[in-house]
Each structure stands twice: as structure tokens, then as C-alpha cells.
Amino acid sequence: MCKFLVSIDENDVALLKQNQFVTAYIKNGPHKLKVSNECNVLSMGMRKTLDLIADGTDQEYIAENGFWGQYRMWRSK
Numbered sequence: 001m002c003k004f005l006v007s008i009d010e011n012d013v014a015l016l017k018q019n020q021f022v023t024a025y026i027k028n029g030p031h032k033l034k035v036s037n038e039c040n041v042l043s044m045g046m047r048k049t050l051d052l053i054a055d056g057t058d059q060e061y062i063a064e065n066g067f068w069g070q071y072r073m074w075r076s077k
Helices: none
Strands: 004-008 011-016 029-037 046-054 061-065 071-075
Touching: 029 061, 029 071, 046 061, 046 071
Parallel strands: none
Antiparallel strands: 004 011, 004 029, 029 046, 061 071
16 A cells, blocks of 8 residues: 655655544744655656645645546645
């Protein structure tokens, strides 16, 4: 089964299987959240990066593969 590598500011945070999650505590300010899945050879691996602003509040992000093979990530909370 493919795993998803979660990175914040180019630092690897977690390697997750489907339906797993990670909690990260980061300093306030701007950061880059990246999720990659290197299992799909045809698409040369899937990656998505979001800019986020840590402000001390809880934030949740979801990453998924769409029906047509697209890779998406968005803030849900």
C-alpha cells in the first residue's frame, strides 16, 4: 500500500497510510505544508503544497486522490 509523506518547511514530519493523521505543533508564522505520494509511477508521483499561516489555532488539512486521478489538498478547519 502506498504511503503519504507529510513535510513542513521541507522537514519530513510523518509517513502515513490511508486514513491516518498526524498532529504537528509549529511556531506561529508562514509555513509550507507538503504531501507526496510516490507510488503512482505514471504521474511521476503526486505532490501538493499549500502555504499556511500558523496562528495558534487548530487547523486541519485533507489530501486525497480524485476520481479522475487528480491530487487535491485543502484546509477543512
